[in-house]
Amino acid sequence: MEMDGGSASAPAGIEADSVSVRQGRSKIIYQFTQQNLPACKPVLSPAWVISIFFVVGVIFIPVGIVSLHASQTVVEIVYRYDAECVPESFRSNKLAYIKDSSIPKNCTKSLKIPKDMKAPIYIYYQLDNYYQNHRRYVKSRNDQQLLHGLKYHDTGSCAPEDVNHGLPIVPCGLIAWSLFNDTYSFYRGIDELKVNRKNIAWESDREHKFGKQVYPFNFQNGSLIGGASLDPNIPLSDQEDLIVWMRTSALPTFRKLYGRIEEDLDADDIISIKLLNNYNTYSFSGSKKLVLSTSSWLGGHNNFLGLAYISVGASFILIAFVFMLLHVKNPRPYGDTTNLSWNWKSMSG
Template sequence: MTNTDRERHRERETAFYLFTQQRLPACKPVLTPAWVITIFLFTGFIFIPVGLVTLRASRSVVEIVERYDTECVPEPFRIDKVSYVQDDSIPKNCSLSLKVRKYMKAPIYIYYQLDNYYQNHRRYVKSRSDRQLLHGWKYHATSSCQPVEFNNNQPIVPCGLIAWSLFNDTFTFIRERAELKVNRKNIAWKSDRDHKFGKTVYPFNFQNGTLIGGGKLNPRIPALWGPELFTMEQEKFFRMIQEMNCHLTFKLQTSEFKL
């Protein structure tokens, strides 16, 4: 080993020693009271205007929340709501009046909220088959869809608890006897409509069992077959699959709101 190699080796050992012993040169500013006050004032000057703008934007939002699962159930059935929901002979139409106290600027978004429902339950989240939604009933490996996998020894398309519990309430909005049109198109992600879900997947044997979990899909219309045939239920089904924002039991079928 030459003298040059020894010097390089010694320099590397010295640098490694300083690094392991945390003795490398470092900047150690002294936080005096003047520095601390200056930093806090500078931070406040930046974030206080941002907070005021955010607060103003949040207060300008007009939100109307109306719970209808109790008001729309007849008085004799409020003790046993399940029997009322499961009885098909009783009409499920309901009308409620909403008073808009502030001006609502378009576009106006409509959402539904479900309480006391745990969509992140492990068994529920796994009860689906993405490959079946892509290939249809030709894909037979649907063991992940249990317990909603077969009915009368025939496969269910789409299978799984997520599809089985399709939220099936419908809403109509009326203002001064004129019905307000609600745009239900493009509520599902375009990437899912184009790539994740098959364009020739027809619902088969869906909601034909003794225990009905939610809404039904048109078996004569594929999951996605162009915008002209893409029904509201199919669109809502894809949105539900994305967020698993659905219900495990029936609720009201039709609700009419008057503004």
């Protein structure tokens, strides 16, 4: 009898606990749906609003000044060379010049360093009016082939640069086919400045997106050559020019890292640049620029962030003063509802 009684009381206790749990859960759900949960509900009095605007402005302006100063410490040289490196006889027909392989594309120019430039000095090439974000251009690649090479056969997305002479192309697609192929060498006097071209691509791209055992195959062997060729004896993971180029840009004007000069340059130094003007930007009215730039703790030269902080901070302080003047002119103590248009007494009167 005792055993029967005990076994009967156990399910009753469990059922009571489950009922209480359901009730508690339903109560929480009811409070949430009816917005009765405990919450912080600050009352934004005029003093609080003015103080918040003023504090935000006081914080933003110094941050903007520091950011702007960091940007101004960056020394940047931008040199457009695509027009100057065309021979005089071809200035009126630049397209014929770039398409004629018998014409030397060598070009030597000199740059004067305006300020001291501390190493590392980053070398970029900049292209203008080049739409790497075009839908068909962006889709013309195959990430699986870049990782697995000839083991991956479904390369239809790379057309028309997927097959040549009946053999697959590695890497396939228009992006790789149009690889940038201008080159630069730098000299200070008779001494050549060494350019470090290692680690210019993202480590994640080198390690995870381009195969270490994947080698270029049948690349740039067609009748129409788009850009640079690749060494078939070097795996794609080590072809960092290609990796940098394959990370397409979202805007028509972009810069891509070419290398680094790891020597300091002094103000008024004359740097000779020997370049090969190979890349065809003349057919689409584009332009090519060489950029030498130092860096700061904030990155490269960009005044936008600092100016944005200063503008927002100044606007907030101005709004705070406007609110303060309005509050001084027409004060209303907290809790006073006599001047409200919907006050019951005024309505009834």
